[in-house]
Amino acid sequence: xxxxxxxKKIFVGGLGRSGTTxxxxxxxxxxxxxxxxxxxRFIVDIDGLGELVDGLSVNWAGPVTGGEKVRRFRRMxxxxxxxxxxxxxxxxxxxxxxxxxxxxxxxxxxxxGLVDAEWPAFSIQSRRSLSIVTQQDGEDxxxxxxxxxxxxxxxxxLEREKAAQYAGEFVDRLxxxxxxxxxxxxxxxxxPHNILSPYPKLLFPDSYIVHMIRDPRDVVASxxxxxxxxxxxxxxxxxxxxxxxxxxxxxxADQYRGDERYIEIFFEDFIDDPAKTLTYLCGRLGVEPxxxxxxxxxxxxxxxxxxxxxxxxxxxxxxxDVVPLASRAGFHRYE
Numbered sequence: 001x002x003x004x005x006x007x008k009k010i011f012v013g014g015l016g017r018s019g020t021t022x023x024x025x026x027x028x029x030x031x032x033x034x035x036x037x038x039x040x041r042f043i044v045d046i047d048g049l050g051e052l053v054d055g056l057s058v059n060w061a062g063p064v065t066g067g068e069k070v071r072r073f074r075r076m077x078x079x080x081x082x083x084x085x086x087x088x089x090x091x092x093x094x095x096x097x098x099x100x101x102x103x104x105x106x107x108x109x110x111x112x113g114l115v116d117a118e119w120p121a122f123s124i125q126s127r128r129s130l131s132i133v134t135q136q137d138g139e140d141x142x143x144x145x146x147x148x149x150x151x152x153x154x155x156x157x158l159e160r161e162k163a164a165q166y167a168g169e170f171v172d173r174l175x176x177x178x179x180x181x182x183x184x185x186x187x188x189x190x191x192p193h194n195i196l197s198p199y200p201k202l203l204f205p206d207s208y209i210v211h212m213i214r215d216p217r218d219v220v221a222s223x224x225x226x227x228x229x230x231x232x233x234x235x236x237x238x239x240x241x242x243x244x245x246x247x248x249x250x251x252x253a254d255q256y257r258g259d260e261r262y263i264e265i266f267f268e269d270f271i272d273d274p275a276k277t278l279t280y281l282c283g284r285l286g287v288e289p290x291x292x293x294x295x296x297x298x299x300x301x302x303x304x305x306x307x308x309x310x311x312x313x314x315x316x317x318x319x320x321d322v323v324p325l326a327s328r329a330g331f332h333r334y335e
Contacts, residue, residue, distance in 0.1 A: 006185055007172070007176060007185055007186060007187075008033075008185075008186040008187075008207075008208060008285060008286070008287070009172070009175075009186070009187060009189075009204045009206070009207040009208065010027065010033070010186065010187065010188040010189070010207065010208045010210060010285065011188075011189055011190075011191075011194040011200045011204075011207055011208065011209050011210065012024045012027070012188060012189070012190040012191075012194065012210045012212065013190070013191060013192055013193060013194030013195030013196070013197075013200075013209065013210070013211060013212070014192055014195050014211050014212035014213060014214070015192065015212075015213075015214070015216075015219055015242060015245045015246075016192045016219070016223060016241075017214070017218075017219050017222035017223050018192070018212040018213060018214035018219060018267055019212045019214060019265075019267040019270060019271075019301065020039075020190050020191075020192050020212045021038070021039075021190060022296070022298070022301065023190070023210065023212055023265065023270070024036070024037075024188055024189075024190030025037055025296075026274070026278065026293045026294065026296060027188045027281075027293070028188060029290070029292050029293045029295075029296075030184075030186075030282075030287065030290055030292075030293055031183075031184070031290060031292075032183075032184050032185050032186055032287060033179075033184060033186045033187065033188050033287065034175060034176075034178060034179025034182060034184040034186065034187040034188070035187065035188040035189075035190070036097045036188075036189065036190070037097070038092055038190075039189075039190050039191040039192065040081070040094070040189055040191060041089070041191045041193075042073075042076055042077065042081060043171065043189070043191070043194075043197070043199050043200060043203070044191055044193050044194060044196075044197040044199055044200070045076075045191075045193075047069070047072035047073060047075075047076055048073065048076065048199075049073065049167050049170075049171070049199065049203070050167075050197060050198070050199030050202070050203075051069060051073075052069045052070065052073045052167065053160065053163045053164050053167050053199070053202070053203070054069075054160070054163075055068070055069030055070070055155075056069070056070075056114065056155055056156065056157065056158050056163045057157070057158050057159060057160035057162075057163040058160050060155070060157045060158075062154055062155075063152045063153055063154055063155075066153075066155040066157070067152060067153035067154060067155050068153075069155075070111065070114055070115060070153050070155050071150075071151075071153055073111070074111050077094075077107045077111075078104075078107065081093070081094045082094050082095055082103075097178070098174070098178050099178070099181070102174075102177060102178060102181070103174070106170065106173050106174045106177065107174075110166075110167075110170040110173075113166070114155050114156055114166075115153055115154070115155055115156075116154045116155065116156055117153075117154040118141075118151050118152065118153045118154070119151060119152055120151055120152075121150055121151060121152040164202045164203050167203050168203035168204050171203060171204075172187075175187040175189065186285075186287065194209070195209065195211050195249070196245070196248050196249065196252065198252075201255075206261065207261065208261045208262075208263065208284075208285055209256065209259075209261060209262045209263065210263050210265060210281065211256075211262065211263065211264050211265065212265055212267060212270075213264055213265065213266050213267060213331055214266070214267035214268070215267070215268065215303075215304075215306070215334050216242050216246075216318055216322040216323055216326055216334060217306035217310065217315060217318050217319070217323075217334075218267075218302070218303065218304065218305050218306050219238075219242055220235050220238040220239050220242055220306065220310065220314070220318050220322075221235070221305045221306040221309040221310050222305065223238035223241060223242075224236075224237070224238035224239075224310075224314075235310055235311075235314040235317075235318075236314070236317065239314070239317050239318050239321060239322060242318070242322045243321050243322050243325065246322060246325035246326055246328075246329060247325060249329055250325060250328060250329055253329060260284075263281060263284045263285075265277060265281060266331075266333070267301075267303075268303050268333075271298050271301050271303055272303070274293075274294035274296070274298060275291075275294045278293050278294050306318075323335060
């Protein structure tokens with residue numbers, strides 16, 4: 001059996017409010033797929049793992065770029081994603097989904113392997129200090145950094161392919177290790193912008209990309225409802241968000257053409273017949289479908305909500321600015 005058949009990596013993405021969350025959650029109900037209940041984001045976000053790969057390779061300039069990318073990624077993984085109260089990840093913690101010892105050890109081992117040296121660098125005077133444990137020449141080294149100071153980090157330089165491989169191995173140890181502890185061989189990560197980012201495929205060329213697609217009018221109705229201010233305060237701004245998404249998608253869609261591991265799932269089909277849709281998806285993923293995956297209440301996921309929640313003017317704007325872009329992308333059902 002090939003390595004891909006044994007350990008599948010699945011990324012779910014799409015325009016926000018297109019069903020990415022519920023799809024990832026239901027995939028995680030499979031007895032052999034480890035999934036998280038929320039978007040981890042650390043691969044594709046600003047200062048995330050993808051940018052770290054570039055900072056260690058094509059954008060390497062010692063502590064100036066590579067070192068700063070290591071610092072920011074370390075902060076993201078050891079503070080932002082575990083403390084619950086740090087924007088933009090409020091309310092979530094990796095410790096809810098991973099054994100803390102497994103998580104901390106995996107993150108630290110990865111980061112320590114990137115650093116050739118780290119030393120205190122003077123900045124602003126402060127009486128408070130912070131202890132940082134790092135590794136140099138295979139030995140633990142503790143450095144004291146005053147809170148007004150910042151350490152300088154000298155990272156390794158790696159060819160981009162090697163940096164991507166090392167980063168991918170880290171993600172697989174993190175997700176795959178947690179999954180295998182539950183007896184699950186495959187894992188699934190959901191972040192909407194997975195579909196727009198080059199990094200999932202860079203780290204995992206053989207990964208599966210599940211693209212969730214929904215009527216742009218319903219997407220805008222959901223984003224612009226006022227409950228999701230990340231997409232704008234109203235339907236007009238949410239329309240701009242959707243327009244930008246489709247323009248970007250049209251620029252990059254060709255890279256997925258002919259890739260058998262790229263899978264499009266229409267939200268309307270999914271809600272109308274989850275058993276049929278998930279059976280189809282499992283077939284594309286090469287795993288056996290399980291009834292527990294579609295044993296869920298999907299009644300809150302509205303189809304056609306724009307008819308009652310958007311004004312005629314809002315609908316016309318979407319049909320003028322966004323629907324034609326979706327049609328150019330091949331999603332003609334929304335015309």
